């Protein structure tokens with residue numbers, strides 16, 4: 058994967074903001090394809106799609122150091138956005154670059170990240186909740202949450218809540234701010250037992266089950282968020298992006314045989330990270346989605362998420378429980394939320 062970020066601008070204050078101005082139409086064309094499904098190397102790519110430049114707009118991408126998140130950040134930056142990458146480790150893996158530290162496995166770290174962001178006094182037009190872990194062994198976050206649920210779901214739940222006022226202040230009628238939450242087709246096999254969100258059920262821990270649960274919770278969250286935003290008449294939308302099956306290191310914890318197969322044949326049936334990022338980029342900037350929320354997007358088209366994700370009662374219950382777990386006030390009780 059190309060990591061040519063030589064034009065990145067490093068502002069005062071720590072965070073790396075990529076600002077890669079568009080140089081030409083050709084440069085814009087590398088932004089994406091509408092690729093989907095298997096293809097042989099060298100096979101012609103599907104038609105390219107162009108999005109309008111986004112100068113002056115600011116995005117936060119979680120987990121933007123590698124994989125789909127990195128590709129998303131790169132594409133948004135090339136469209137002229139300032140992109141702040143929220144990442145879990147300090148240090149710089151590209152010489153001369155820094156990222157704003159945010160460990161989604163720590164509520165304290167998330168709060169500190171938001172504090173630092175707010176001190177910059179810049180707007181926030183797009184939040185891409187992308188970071189994730191998959192099939193990690195049973196272990197807990199700093200706050201005692203099962204890791205998939207804590208990092209993938211609760212971390213983003215808290216982050217979004219803390220940044221919501223910035224998003225609301227930055228959106229305007231006709232030019233909404235956007236929350237893009239990256240889920241997965243795995244959510245279709247997810248189960249959500251509100252009495253066992255921590256995957257401690259008798260019968261043993263299933264890494265796959267825990268991952269699927271976290272991805273299912275993210276869809277419920279995004280759909281509920283949209284309902285609340287709409288009720289409030291807020292200039293912010295919330296959509297889910299499903300990247301498809303993408304050749305990244307997310308699979309580092311899966312069975313070694315599966316990893317071997319991925320290494321041997323992944324190029325054939327997996328999307329590249331650039332292709333995997335495309336639905337997130339589409340959700341973040343496409344004019345076709347202006348003012349449109351509550352969608353589950355796959356290959357840049359609306360798809361149906363699992364039926365229970367549309368269940369208002371379950372959405373409400375999960376929301377309330379998540380507020381308790383992250384220690385934030387349940388704003389939905391506020392009349393402002395309708």
Ligand SMILES: NC(=O)c1ccc[n+]([C@@H]2O[C@H](COP(=O)([O-])OP(=O)(O)OC[C@H]3O[C@@H](n4cnc5c(N)ncnc54)[C@H](O)[C@@H]3O)[C@@H](O)[C@H]2O)c1
Nearest residue numbers: 120122124125145160161162187188189241302303305307
């Ligand atoms: N790769 C796929 O096939 C696939 C399929 C469906 C959904 N997804 C989703 O796409 C998203 C990106 O995954 P990817 O495939 O690029 O994986 P990846 O492993 O390449 O990237 C994951 C990113 O999340 C970050 N991250 C992990 N733990 C973190 C923490 N505690 N705090 C902050 N950041 C943390 C990592 O640093 C990394 O940047 C994930 O949400 C994943 O569930 C991926």
